[in-house]
Amino acid sequence: MVNTGFRQGTMIVAALMGMLWLGSGLATATEVHSFANGITATVYSPAEISDLWITQDKSGTFLTHPASGPVELTDHAQEMYPFAKDDVVSALASMSGFMTAVDVEVFILPAIPKKECGSFARRNAIYLAPGTGPVDPSTEAYITVHEMGHVLTWVFLDNQPARWKAYLDIRDLDESSLNSNLIHADRAREILAEDIRALFGGPLATVSGSIENHHLVHPKQVDGLKEMLADFFLGQDLAPVQVTSSAFPNPCNPRTTIEMALPEGHYLEGRTASLRLFDIRGAAVKTLKGGYVANNRLTIQWDGTNSSGEVVSSGRYLYVLEIEHFASKGAVTLVR
Numbered sequence: 001m002v003n004t005g006f007r008q009g010t011m012i013v014a015a016l017m018g019m020l021w022l023g024s025g026l027a028t029a030t031e032v033h034s035f036a037n038g039i040t041a042t043v044y045s046p047a048e049i050s051d052l053w054i055t056q057d058k059s060g061t062f063l064t065h066p067a068s069g070p071v072e073l074t075d076h077a078q079e080m081y082p083f084a085k086d087d088v089v090s091a092l093a094s095m096s097g098f099m100t101a102v103d104v105e106v107f108i109l110p111a112i113p114k115k116e117c118g119s120f121a122r123r124n125a126i127y128l129a130p131g132t133g134p135v136d137p138s139t140e141a142y143i144t145v146h147e148m149g150h151v152l153t154w155v156f157l158d159n160q161p162a163r164w165k166a167y168l169d170i171r172d173l174d175e176s177s178l179n180s181n182l183i184h185a186d187r188a189r190e191i192l193a194e195d196i197r198a199l200f201g202g203p204l205a206t207v208s209g210s211i212e213n214h215h216l217v218h219p220k221q222v223d224g225l226k227e228m229l230a231d232f233f234l235g236q237d238l239a240p241v242q243v244t245s246s247a248f249p250n251p252c253n254p255r256t257t258i259e260m261a262l263p264e265g266h267y268l269e270g271r272t273a274s275l276r277l278f279d280i281r282g283a284a285v286k287t288l289k290g291g292y293v294a295n296n297r298l299t300i301q302w303d304g305t306n307s308s309g310e311v312v313s314s315g316r317y318l319y320v321l322e323i324e325h326f327a328s329k330g331a332v333t334l335v336r
Helices: 046-052 085-093 137-156 161-170 188-200 225-232
Strands: 012-014 018-021 027-035 039-044 054-057 060-065 069-073 102-108 120-122 125-128 245-248 256-261 273-279 284-290 292-294 297-302 315-323 326-334
Touching (some): 027 085, 046 054, 060 102, 085 137, 102 137, 125 137, 137 188, 161 188, 161 225, 245 326, 284 297, 297 315
Antiparallel strands (some): 018 027, 054 060, 060 069, 120 125, 245 256, 256 297, 273 284, 292 297
C-alpha cells in the first residue's frame, strides 16, 4: 500500500527558493530543495525544461544545460507521462542513514533521451525519462534514488581509487566488474547504485525489498557496507584535481590534439570530456564534448574553428580540459 501522505515530502527542510522569468513575460518556478540528509536538489519540471533548455536544429531536439552538456531527446507521437515532481522531491528527501553535502540538478524530462533510452545520471545531474503510460510512485522513487546513487558515486568515489577498491573488496567483486560492456546488472557502478538505494532509500524506493542483481548478497547482509558508504558521503563536494596536459602539434595549422595525463587507478573509459577554448582576451571560442580515454590518457581534437564552424584567425588560444573530477589548463598557438 502506498503511503501518499509520506510521499508529499514530510522530510523537506526547505523548498521553493527562486523564480525565473522567461523572455515571453511568463513566470516559471525553479525549485531548490534542501533536505535533512544534506542533499540540495534543483528540480526542473517538464514545462520549465521546454521553456528554458530545449533547442532544435536540423539534427534534432536537445536539452542543453551547463550541468552536463547536450542531451538529445526523441520525438514521440504518443503521449508521454513524466515523473511527478512531488514524488521525485519526496524520494530524495526520504533518503536517510547518512549525512552529506551535495548539490544535484534534476531534470524531469518531457521526452525520452534518444541515446540512453531511459533515465540516467551524468556527473551531478539526474535525467528522469517519462513513461509511455502512468508511472507508479514506487517506480519513480526507485529510479530517482538509484540515479542519486550514481551522483554520490561520481562525487565521492570516482576520483578516489582507494575507495573504489574498498568497495569492490567488501562486495567481493573484482576489477573486471568495472567494465561498462557487461550486462547492466553485473556492472559495479550499477551494483553500487543499487546498494545505495537499498541501504539509504525511503520506503517507496525500497518497497520491493530486492536489488537488480539477484545473484548478489543483499547489501543489508554485507557487514560494514552501510557504515563504509556513509563515511564516504561525509563532507563537501570534492574539488577538481588538477593534472597535466599538452597540445600537439603546437603551433598547429589548424588541427591539434590535446592530451591529458590521468592518474593510474581511475576508471574513466566511456566518460565524456569537455574542452573549452578561449582567445587571449578570455572570450569563449568553442566548447567540444567527447574525447577518447585509453592507457591513462585522454585525447580530444580541435580543428581550429569556433562554435559557428568558422575558421579562427592565427593567434594564441587558451583551453580548459575536464573529465569527471580532473581538469587541466593550457594554451595552443594557431598559425595559418
